[in-house]
Amino acid sequence: MIKKYLLIILLLCLITVTPGCWDQTEIEFLALVRVIAIDYLPGRRAPYLVTVAIAQPIDAGGGESGGGQPQTLLFSGVGATLDLAFDHLSYNLSRRLFLSHAETVIIGKDLAEYGLHHTLDFIIRHNQIRLNSFLLQATGMAHEVLTVPERLSSGIADEILGLIEEAEEKTETVTQVAYKFLQQLVTPGQDPYTAIVMVGPPLEMTIPELQDKEGAEESGEGGSSDAGGGGSEASGSAGTRREEEVLTLAGLGAFRSSKLAGKLDHTETRGLLWFLGKADRAIVAVPDPYNPGESVNFLTDRVDTSIIPVVSNGEVSFRVEVKEEGDIRSLTGTLDLSPPETIKKLNSAKAAVIKEEMEKSLRKMQEMQTDLVGFGAILYRKHPKTFEQLQDRWREVFSNLKVEITVKSTIRRTGHQRRPFHPAR
Amino acid sequence: MKKSVFSILKKLFIAGRRPRPAQRDNNYAAKKPSDDDSPVLARRLQLIKERLGESNDIIVRKFASSGDRVDMAVFFIDGLADKKMINDNIIQPLLSATIVNNYAEKLTPRNAFDLAKKHIVSTGELTEAPDLTQAIAMVLSGDTALIIDGQQKIIICGTRMWEKRALSEPEAEPAVRGPREGFSETMRINTSLLRRRIKHEKLRFEAMKAGRRTSTDINLVYIEDIVNPRTLEEVRRRVAAIDTDGILESGYIEEFIEDAPLSVFPQIEHTERVDKAAAAVLEGRILIMTDNTPFMLIVPTSFFQFMQASEDYYERPPIAAALRVLRLFVLNFALILPAAYVAIVTFHQEMLPTQLLLSIASVREGIPFPAVAEALIMEFTFEVLREAGVRLPKTIGQAVSIVGGLVIGDAAIRAGLVSPAMVIIVSATAIANFALPAFNVAITLRLLRFPLIILGAVMGLYGVIFGLIIILIHLAGLQSFGVPYLTPLVHGSAGDMIKIVIRPPWWMTTLRPRMLGLKERRRQATNLWARPAPPSERELTHEDPGDENA
Incomplete structure (x- = not known):
């Protein structure tokens, strides 16, 4: 019995030794x-x-602290x-x-x-x-x-x-x-x-x-x-x-x-980011709707994009809805932000800027016939049969795709200042 | 074939559960010649001399009642018996009573025994021994034998008294909060310490003896209406089966009665804290008290008991919970940290963050040894240092730790023999090891670290996990007096299981551990969630209620 145990212990030791240390590297x-x-x-x-x-x-030898x-x-x-x-x-x-x-x-x-x-x-x-x-x-x-x-x-x-x-x-x-x-x-x-x-x-x-x-x-x-x-x-x-x-x-x-x-390029990339819902640190300069030549700067806080494929009569189009929230960072002019209408107007002005960026980006992608947003993949998820029909010529379809973009912007915060300051005359 | 290999493996990892059958030498006591005992005093004294020899601590004092009517002798061991007591309560009354109380006439060899027992000898404890053999055994424990000429029976007076160490703080198990007195070497003091904590009529001290030559007193302590009678029976059986010449420490008993004697893991907890022992008894466990040692054994024991400290039960429950989780981490650190380091550094470099890898690589640059050798050297050095520190007197021990830890460590790094990373790992492991509350588990982990390092160096983390699985299989196979070692992780109720990581407040601790199979599991009333309710604020206001009414 003891011999058997010894044998097994020996075998266990051998298990540790025989595979060797081939993978070992200092x-x-x-x-x-x-x-x-x-x-x-x-x-x-x-x-x-x-x-x-x-x-x-x-070499950190010699006990030097830091080690270089x-x-x-x-x-x-x-x-x-x-x-x-x-x-x-x-x-x-x-x-x-x-x-x-x-x-x-x-x-x-x-x-x-x-x-x-x-x-x-x-x-x-x-x-x-x-x-x-x-x-x-x-x-x-x-x-x-x-x-x-x-x-x-x-x-x-x-x-x-x-x-x-x-x-x-x-x-x-x-x-x-x-x-x-x-x-x-x-x-x-x-x-x-x-x-x-x-x-x-x-x-x-x-x-x-x-x-x-x-x-x-x-x-x-x-x-x-x-x-x-x-x-x-x-x-x-x-x-x-x-x-x-x-x-x-x-x-x-x-x-x-x-x-x-x-x-x-820079703007086109950001356009793509709006599509992907990832442009949540974007700085957007929006022309002041009241004072031409001045601008309002926004920092986007949150972006939520939903891309909805629409198939009607075999025709594929997309609806892209962007919900964007952001803070005002600074003004170049002296726009008073307290009236709610101003905020509304700014919202739509910002939405327009974002929409333009997106459209520009989409145009570039369609030109190159590269579906970076993955419209096809989204279509495949919602309407697999339709996509399977189009799959072989998807790039071509994509380059002529109708995409309807709606952007809804919201201003969350106006920074630490509510009313603009007017320098004393 | 497959099955037999498996069963052999099983036997190897799950060591035998039953201790060897009792081999008590029943003829041993009979061999002693007790038949040559005789009631004649002179003959008896001669026999005592023959049997005990010429040791100078054996005192035999012969005297006679007045008128030389009855010859008597007291027989005791110097240093074990209270001489003053013998003088005042045995010899003095016997000598003077014969005069004062007019016993002189009454005292005859025939009635001397009864009279002495009933009226004259005034020690609190008084029994009788049927023959000399038993009387000698009692005398060797510190009692005094009063031998009366012509009487077969011998009066035994309880006069045990010897130099005792004062009660001191339990040094091996210090606690920030909790009673400061620990057990001492004297059984009687120890029982009194427990009795003072549990003043219940059902608290039992069951006396046993072990050791042919030392005949060491052993007490089984339990509360009769809580303890599992079958466990108790098993403890009795195993203690009774001990057949050895001497028991010098409870460690001897531990080895004789534990389930897997060859396992590296301790299966019986020991303590020198009275509060811990009392808590164990209250929980339904059995305490095995051994004379001449402050360490009491607690059975049955589960592994997680070693992860608990008495402060857990005295400090606030959330903190105790945090500490228990911390100790579980510490347990793992102490066991696998060096092995995991060696494995990762030599096999799984991709697992380290790049910057950390670069730091380790830069400190390893120019080190002549592979990581495994470095680890083994450092661990070995550390073990030697620790051993040296323990053995040396306290004052020198500090010097050793300074010289060893600081000077040698620093010099080794400067000389480029070991890398600072390894020093960090080894010292972190050592500190983790010190943080474990139980020393006997800590040394086990110290031992297991070495095979794990080798496994890690040979097979990487795969090997470490392999080793851990073997350890786990072994742990899962262990039992302590019928209770699985990993209780309450296995077989435990949810309530018991959660106690591994948290310590519920006392008002929620309504049940004792399930796996002990106790007669009485309930500790307190069923109102589990009935928190202690403080009086409402209104009741506490010190305004006179009469004012409000007015």
Whole structure:
């Protein structure tokens, strides 16, 4: 009996030992990839260019408190497929590539235009890349995005993440994680979109009045710094040039199926956001209905959009009802807000502005034949038979779709001031 | 085949429920030559000398009544018996009474026994022993034997009195609020402490003895009209079955009577708090009191009892509830924190937030050991430090903790031998361990941590969960005197179950635990929701009611 017990205990011990520690990796032997940038180089035999931003933890040995900021290094590889490109890239790495912490995947414009099928398949199948990493589309090369020096954050990955997080509070763009993109891609009657990340001069550089002063400061600093973090592709001259560039998240890349179809600009993006009911931090400047030339600024608080498909005689149209609530932020003029009629008038004026934005956005989407709102999907939910008939030529139907938009705006608060102040004469 | 493997596994994890059958050596008592006992005093004294030897604490005082009519002797152990009492209440009356009360003439060897018992010896406790063997046993407990020449029976006077430790605060179980006196080593004091708390006629102290050579007194304490008679019978049976030469601590008894003697988990709770013991008795549990130790055993025990402290019952119920939840967290921390850390850091790096991963990676940079080795080294060091701290005198113990904890820890980090993250984990675990109210569970968790770390290092979180499941299976299989160990989590009523996390106010605690199978479950009247009603504000006003009427 005791022999039997001993045998079983031995076997149990063996269970723990025989599978071994194959999956075991000490944390410090990992190359933590924070951002993956994927580009397509048309006309090459190995068209896929992959650049990863690897966080290099600084040795905290010696008991220094703080431990120093992690440094970001760039590694690139090319290949006929993404797998080959990643393999190529790893030749340079002394540590194991670890993609689970890639919070952002940036798609180059050429790749987006070529089509994302292979890229998305790679992301879905990979056992490390998260489906909830953010998908961004670059206006140029995705690689270029990573070479931009960070401004406020401690590394390019944090800079991008910070922009993404801040974008949630604004209406410049809508950031999407990979699985949302995939969902939109595979939903019939819906086209996917991604936020656009742009590389460009900082906004203060685009203001001509500031130009001279800024230039003087720049030269005073002397453009030499470790910009780009010593990335393999970042040359010294590029470093100084990049010093003047920053990242901006603005606009949306509209995809038709998995291929880039076009771009929504600032207003068009916000128009789409009204459709999606997500524009709840929008700042709307409404022309003052009483004093021409003046405007009233609103901050939207709450948006509720309902999209109702209407099918009559085989004809499909949509009714979009937007209920918007907002606060007055400031006035440029001296409008007295106390009479209720003023508020009513302002409400309808704001509704008109919003409606215009929406119509403009819809027109653009219809032009591109990309159903980013998912009118088709909504139709499918309500009238599946009708949609099934139209499914094959849905984009065409969409481009001529009649959409009736009604906006109902409400003013919730007028800020801490009720009556305007009149400067003393 | 499958079934047999399963049954073997079952036996392995769920250790045997029945203690070994009693192997009491019944001939043991009979072997003692008691037949050579004789009523002749001289012969008896010689026998005493033969049997007890020349130990110098054995006092035999021979004397005679006036006129040398009756020879007598008192026989006691110095240090165990109250000499003053022996003088004043036994020897003095016997000597003087013979003169004063004119017993001198009456006292004859024939009636000396009855007279002494009835009229002369004035100790409060007085019994008789039929023969020398029993008398010796009593004397060894501190009583005094009065041997009268020519009488077979021996008078036993209760004169137990020895140096006792003063009642002190229970050091192993301090409480912020609650009585400050703990049990002491003397059985009689301990029973009095309990009797003072439960002044009920049904409180029973049932005397038993164990230990061939120590013949240690054991008391089973219970309230007769509450306790489950079958549990009581089982406790009696198991205690009676103890056959060993010595019981020096209640821990001996615990091992002899527990259900799964090889389990790492303690299945019998012990306490040196009188209030805790009284609460257990009132709850229908049985207290096993052992002489010469302040630690009393409480049976049956469920695992969650170890998660409770006496303050839970003295402080406000919501706070007690918060503390109980906290302790459940602490329990898990103390058990799995290092293992989970090792598993996550070496297998599941994707589970950590990126920034945290970067911080850990940067502190791990340049550490020569893998995380598991680091964890084992640190845990081992810590165990050594703790052991050193416990064994050393209090004053030096502090120095050890300073040198060990601060200096070595800091130096190890500076030297790059261990990472600060691991130091945080190990110390957090240790603090969590200290926060557990029961020391015997805490050391069990300390032990189980090591296999879990190894499992975590070999198989990741899968291994940790695997280990936890094995522990859970084991716990679910344990029993304590017929009560499942995980009561009230299993088999408990909803009311009992909720008491794992909350402590209901006393006015709602109407029932005793269901699984104990008590004769009387009700503690108080049925008005479950009848809160204590304070008088209304009106009644409290100090105005003279006569004024209002006027």
